[in-house]
Amino acid sequence: MNPSSPDDLLRFPIGRLQLPTAPLTPAERAPYLQQLAELPAQLAAAVAAAGPRIELPYRPGGWTGRQVIHHLADTHLNLYSRFRLALTEDNPTVRPFDEAAWAELPDVATTPLAVSLSLLESLHARWGGLLQHLDEAQWQRTFYHPRYDTTLRLDQALVQYTWHGRHHLGHLGLLEK
Amino acid sequence: MLTPETDPLRYPIGPPELPTTPLTPAGRAPYLQQLAELPALLTAAARRMGGERLQLPYRPGGWTGRQVIHHLADSHVNAYVRFRLALTEDNPTIRPYDEAAWAELPDVAASPITVSLSLLDNLHSRWLTLLHQLDEAQWQRTFYHPGTEKTSTLEQTLVLYAWHGRHHLAHLNLLAA
Numbered sequence: 525m526n527p528s529s530p531d532d533l534l535r536f537p538i539g540r541l542q543l544p545t546a547p548l549t550p551a552e553r554a555p556y557l558q559q560l561a562e563l564p565a566q567l568a569a570a571v572a573a574a575g576p577r578i579e580l581p582y583r584p585g586g587w588t589g590r591q592v593i594h595h596l597a598d599t600h601l602n603l604y605s606r607f608r609l610a611l612t613e614d615n616p617t618v619r620p621f622d623e624a625a626w627a628e629l630p631d632v633a634t635t636p637l638a639v640s641l642s643l644l645e646s647l648h649a650r651w652g653g654l655l656q657h658l659d660e661a662q663w664q665r666t667f668y669h670p671r672y673d674t675t676l677r678l679d680q681a682l683v684q685y686t687w688h689g690r691h692h693l694g695h696l697g698l699l700e701k
Numbered sequence: 702m703l704t705p706e707t708d709p710l711r712y713p714i715g716p717p718e719l720p721t722t723p724l725t726p727a728g729r730a731p732y733l734q735q736l737a738e739l740p741a742l743l744t745a746a747a748r749r750m751g752g753e754r755l756q757l758p759y760r761p762g763g764w765t766g767r768q769v770i771h772h773l774a775d776s777h778v779n780a781y782v783r784f785r786l787a788l789t790e791d792n793p794t795i796r797p798y799d800e801a802a803w804a805e806l807p808d809v810a811a812s813p814i815t816v817s818l819s820l821l822d823n824l825h826s827r828w829l830t831l832l833h834q835l836d837e838a839q840w841q842r843t844f845y846h847p848g849t850e851k852t853s854t855l856e857q858t859l860v861l862y863a864w865h866g867r868h869h870l871a872h873l874n875l876l877a878a
Contacts, residue, residue, distance in 0.1 A: 608803050613799065650774070
């Protein structure tokens, strides 16, 4: 697909992920840590700005804003666990999940968005509390993702997961207009 | 001589008793209620305990009250993930984790317990909303735990985690007494 096609702009409102190859310095990690800390409040603001449009898909055939919020809670629970696995096992294989099927489970249509927004706020506080205490050697620990057949360092995972939050925040922004 | 399971400090409410035949909706109801009530009971126990006793182990060599609360958040995050995996894949193999090592990660000593209490409150809301919509066939869906080499139905897992919450609540109540 043409990377600048209209559909691509809706799917990837902040562009595609650029993963660093060289280890990040503390100063290079800092903006990502800040973005991760800021995400829950930004999501709550985006939900408020979208109003009733939160029940609409952000692009034709895409998830509704509601599904995006509950997906973020589910995904970040898994990502938080991957950090803990990598810090307590040597290059562990993490457990992928079927994000499309999870977003169709019945609680997604019925749970108030405030539940997943508060869940994300608490989870990111706990996660940020963990990340603040990592030393340089811990940032270079890795895990293996069997679906993508890739090994990621924790500093790369920080960049990827920060992108994931801003990527979906970009989708919610499409619903505000 | 006391075995771990008969030691009243380790197992103040005894070991879990898992059902071997399918439960009726009425049979599941008390376990759903216990799971729903847990976050508020944990918050009340933490309040009775106060800051200083939270730093004490509930038995010689055991976790501190603080570790118990953060462990419950981590454990129930994983349990919630296992339910979703079992509902979206056929008898999936779930990912065990090293609960002792997780409880020694540095955020456990540094994160306010209110963070994990709030996380549990919202996680249990989302989890219970899911559980209240499961049909009889879904309650009999299973997952495989490679650590214990056991296949469990979702309703057996409901009983296990209702017990797990009350088990650790009883540990906190030893500190709050």
